[in-house]
Amino acid sequence: MIPSEVEIRKINIAQSKELSDLLLQSDREYSKYFIPFEFDIESVSKVLEKAVKDMYYGIYVNSILVGFYMLRGWDAGYGIPSYGVWIAENFSSKGLSKLTLHHAISICRINKVKKLMLKVHPDNIIAKKIYEDFGFTFSGVDEKIGHLVYYKNIK
Template sequence: MSNPTTGKPAGAHLRIVPVGAGDAALLADLFARIQADPAAARFHPHPFTADEAAKRAAYQGLDLYAVMAIGDEPVGYGMLRGWDDGYAVPSLGIYIVEEHRGSGAGRALMDYLHLAAKLRGAPAIRLKVYQDNERARRLYEALGYGFASESEHGQLVGRLAF
C-alpha cells in the first residue's frame, strides 16, 4: 500500500540508523547527491564515490556512520569518527539533502549523534566548520559549541563538552 499524497510506501517514517549492510544502494544514492551538491564543497570528511558508499555500508568498527532516511529516500548523513584511531573525543560531521534543510533535520541528526557519543562515554565532541558556512555555524552555536580562536586548515574548530 502506498501513501496517496506522496506515492511512497505507507509506513515509511523517518529513521536515523547506523549504516549497515542493507544500506549500500541508499548510500550510493546519497553520496552521488553529495558529490553533485555545490554546498558540499564545505563537507569533505571522505570521498563520496560509489566505491566509498560500498565501503561505508560494509564498515564494522568503533566509529559511527549514520544515515537519516524516509524509506529509501535519503535525508541526511552523519558521523562520529576518531574512536578507531584511539581518540576519546570523536569528530562529528553532518550533511542534510537540500530539500530537507531548514526543517529541523540537522538539529535532529545532531541530537542523535550527541546522545550516541554520550552513551559511549565520550567526554566531548569536536567538529570543524568553515567561517563562511553560516548555516552550519548557527546550528552548532545554538547547540552550545564553543569555537577556538585559532583555525585548523582554514576551518574553525568547535567543541562541545558534556
C-alpha cells in the same frame, strides 16, 4: 495527508551504494563544504567497511535515505569523536541536522564521552549558528583545510 516518518538508523557497507548515490546526485555547490571522503561507491564502501568503533547513521524519511551523520575518530585512536552531517538539499532547513545533534549527544552520554568535536567551513554561516546554539565553542582553525574547529562539553 499521511504524515512522514523520520528514522535514524545505523548504516554499514550494505548501504554504500545508497549513500554514494545520494551524495553523487547532490548539487556540487551545495555539498562543497562536506569533505570527509569522496562520494564514489569505492570510497564510501571503504569508509563504512572499516568502521569498527566509528558510527555512521542514515536519516530516512519514509524509508528513503535523505542524509547521514557520523561520529568518527575512535577507529583512528582519538578519544574525542568528530561529528559530521550531510542532509540532502531538498530536506535541509527541516530540523534534521538538529535531530542528528540530539542523537549524537545522547550517544555520547550513553557511552560516557565527555567531549564532541566538529569542523565547519568558515563560510557555512547556518551550520555555525546551529552548532553555537547547541553549545559548541570555537577552539581554532584546522590549518590543513581551513575549517573552524568547535568543541562541546557533554554533561
